[in-house]
Amino acid sequence: MSEETPKPDATPEVKPAEAKPAAPPPPPPVTYPRSAGVTMAAAPKASLSRFLGDAFGLFKGMNVTMRYFRKPSRIVTREYPENRGTLKMSERFRGQVVMPHDEKNEHTCTACTLCEKACPNGSISILTTKNLASKRVLGAFVYRLSSCTLCNLCIEACPFDAIRMGHGFEMATFTRDPLDLILNKTEGR
Amino acid sequence: MEALKTSAPALPPGFSLRETRADGSQEYFLNMGPQHPSTHGVLKLVVRLDGETVVEVVPHLGFIHRAIEKMGENETFVQYIHLTDRMDYLSSHINNLGVCMAIEKAMGIGVPERGEYIRVLVSELQRIQSHLLWWGAFGMDLGAVSAFLYGFKEREKITQLFEELCGARLTMNFFRPGGSNADVPEGFIGKVKELLEEMKFSLDEFDTLISKNMIIRERCFGVGRLSRERAANYGCSGPVGRASGVDFDVRRDDPYSIYDRFKFEVPLGSNGDCLDRYLVRIAEMRQSVRILEQVVAAFPEGQYRSKEKASYKVPAGSYFSAVETARGMFGTYFVSDNSFKPYRVKSRSPNFSNLSALNEMAQGGKIADLVAILSTLDLIIPDIDR
Ligand code: SF4
Ligand code: SF4
Numbered sequence: 001m002s003e004e005t006p007k008p009d010a011t012p013e014v015k016p017a018e019a020k021p022a023a024p025p026p027p028p029p030v031t032y033p034r035s036a037g038v039t040m041a042a043a044p045k046a047s048l049s050r051f052l053g054d055a056f057g058l059f060k061g062m063n064v065t066m067r068y069f070r071k072p073s074r075i076v077t078r079e080y081p082e083n084r085g086t087l088k089m090s091e092r093f094r095g096q097v098v099m100p101h102d103e104k105n106e107h108t109c110t111a112c113t114l115c116e117k118a119c120p121n122g123s124i125s126i127l128t129t130k131n132l133a134s135k136r137v138l139g140a141f142v143y144r145l146s147s148c149t150l151c152n153l154c155i156e157a158c159p160f161d162a163i164r165m166g167h168g169f170e171m172a173t174f175t176r177d178p179l180d181l182i183l184n185k186t187e188g189r
Numbered sequence: 190m191e192a193l194k195t196s197a198p199a200l201p202p203g204f205s206l207r208e209t210r211a212d213g214s215q216e217y218f219l220n221m222g223p224q225h226p227s228t229h230g231v232l233k234l235v236v237r238l239d240g241e242t243v244v245e246v247v248p249h250l251g252f253i254h255r256a257i258e259k260m261g262e263n264e265t266f267v268q269y270i271h272l273t274d275r276m277d278y279l280s281s282h283i284n285n286l287g288v289c290m291a292i293e294k295a296m297g298i299g300v301p302e303r304g305e306y307i308r309v310l311v312s313e314l315q316r317i318q319s320h321l322l323w324w325g326a327f328g329m330d331l332g333a334v335s336a337f338l339y340g341f342k343e344r345e346k347i348t349q350l351f352e353e354l355c356g357a358r359l360t361m362n363f364f365r366p367g368g369s370n371a372d373v374p375e376g377f378i379g380k381v382k383e384l385l386e387e388m389k390f391s392l393d394e395f396d397t398l399i400s401k402n403m404i405i406r407e408r409c410f411g412v413g414r415l416s417r418e419r420a421a422n423y424g425c426s427g428p429v430g431r432a433s434g435v436d437f438d439v440r441r442d443d444p445y446s447i448y449d450r451f452k453f454e455v456p457l458g459s460n461g462d463c464l465d466r467y468l469v470r471i472a473e474m475r476q477s478v479r480i481l482e483q484v485v486a487a488f489p490e491g492q493y494r495s496k497e498k499a500s501y502k503v504p505a506g507s508y509f510s511a512v513e514t515a516r517g518m519f520g521t522y523f524v525s526d527n528s529f530k531p532y533r534v535k536s537r538s539p540n541f542s543n544l545s546a547l548n549e550m551a552q553g554g555k556i557a558d559l560v561a562i563l564s565t566l567d568l569i570i571p572d573i574d575r
Binding site for chain 1: 272352399
């Protein structure tokens with residue numbers, strides 16, 4: 001019965017004629033299919049000692065909480081926005097890609113585009129230019145943080161250690177524009 | 190106009206309800222998710238209910254489908270590794286390992302001794318970390334908020350270790366064909382040793398808090414049963430399959446890396462109910478601690494990665510690797526046409542198979558049990574959709 005779609009043309013005259021003569025048989029109990037062939041290990045029998053043991057178990061669980069209450073040394077609390085000054089990320093932490101510059105404001109990038117090729121998301125574009133000796137040098141290292149997955153592949157690909165992963169992690173912005181960055185401060189030489 | 194005459198509400202194709210009973214009671218549909226806290230992600234369950242009794246559960250997938258397998262066809266083999274982080278994000282190291290192993294098989298790359306130890310070390314830490322998060326979320330789903338805090342407090346220690354190891358806390362991208370992308374940092378093994386001592390203490394604490402808690406035990410006993418045969422038929426693996434008595438663990442039965450050198454047991458359940466799934470996971474954490482103890486005791490010196498290739502051109506053919514993630518068997522299947530990018534990638538995700546058993550587990554139970562079942566299935570939705 002339930003397989004049939006509701007019939008729009010079911011006429012109301014048929015029903016009373018069928019239902020009237022005899023009382024309808026009681027509907028079969030609704031059964032729901034269950035995972036077949038499961039044999040349960042019997043549940044432990046209820047007994048006073050079991051009940052007391054279980055209740056004692058609850059108190060022991062509560063005691064764990066109390067232990068922390070009495071000895072708060074194991075509690076870990078980090079007050080994040082307040083501890084910004086002292087917060088130190090681990091050395092290998094992967095924040096956004098940065099390009100270190102030395103004291104003369106120079107970087108070591110040679111515009112070899114290996115990082116651009118290694119990036120799975122096309123987050124890096126190396127725009128080149130020519131210097132006075134008409135040598136091909138880095139014009140702009142365009143880095144799109146918005147599509148970067150911080151996967152470290154560009155850093156691994158760079159043969160000159162010109163880029164590395166920064167330690168910043170507060171990267172949220174209100175608009176998308178600040179996420180398109182130019183990493184080099186000066187053109188390559 | 191015709192449709193107005195019928196008593197039954199118009200249902201989408203493929204949906205049906207039993208007829209309204211004489212007393213006017215009726216089955217109905219309830220949408221659970223995609224924004225439901227206990228589905229742990231964007232999973233939508235259409236539940237057919239009779240009062241509070243579950244008649245049928247139909248999972249609707251695709252809310253977080255990102256076509257990772259298709260994306261893999263446009264990325265080189267090494268670039269594909271980082272995408273697998275985003276499948277089962279709580280087993281990202283182990284997913285990475287699966288991909289790397291398939292590439293290694295294809296190209297005949299060996300892994301140095303220390304590299305193998307790093308792999309096992311990191312995989313087992315990841316398994317504990319994943320189970321810790323599950324433990325916290327399980328308590329939360331059943332209404333015990335403090336469990337969440339305890340679980341996350343312990344998990345944070347492992348996450349901190351991962352951050353020191355590879356710089357990331359969730360999307361690791363650490364393993365590479367032939368080893369890993371970096372050696373373990375200075376003093377890492379010592380920290381792992383400390384962690385293991387704390388872990389033993391914490392696991393006992395977990396037992397006192399929840400495993401021996403009569404309320405939780407009664408709540409979970411006999412709920413969401415899955416027989417051994419059905420679990421095997423559905424392809425359930427990992428703790429879900431093992432709780433039902435499917436005696437299968439890739440680490441033991443098809444040992445990859447150097448798992449065959451370590452002594453550990455594969456915990457099995459017999460009832461296949463929520464309590465068994467809980468206990469199996471707790472026992473698995475203890476076994477992982479046991480493996481880790483053997484790893485740190487024998488951690489060798491040497492290279493962490495065999496010689497890195499400039500590019501990975503995989504010879505034509507098809508390659509498969511299977512690893513045991515925290516949720517079961519994760520398979521990676523590559524078809525290569527002798528190029529730098531895979532021709533086709535397919536992942537066998539454990540969560541998809543585990544989810545398929547949900548209907549059978551939940552049928553006949555109460556709607557509140559559905560939450561407990563979902564919690565002990567420990568689903569990661571991005572891994573189902575991929
Ligand atoms: S970290 Fe990864 S995604 Fe980001 S720019 Fe580098 S290679 Fe591209
Ligand atoms: S950052 Fe490194 S890899 Fe990228 S273009 Fe510059 S030198 Fe080449």
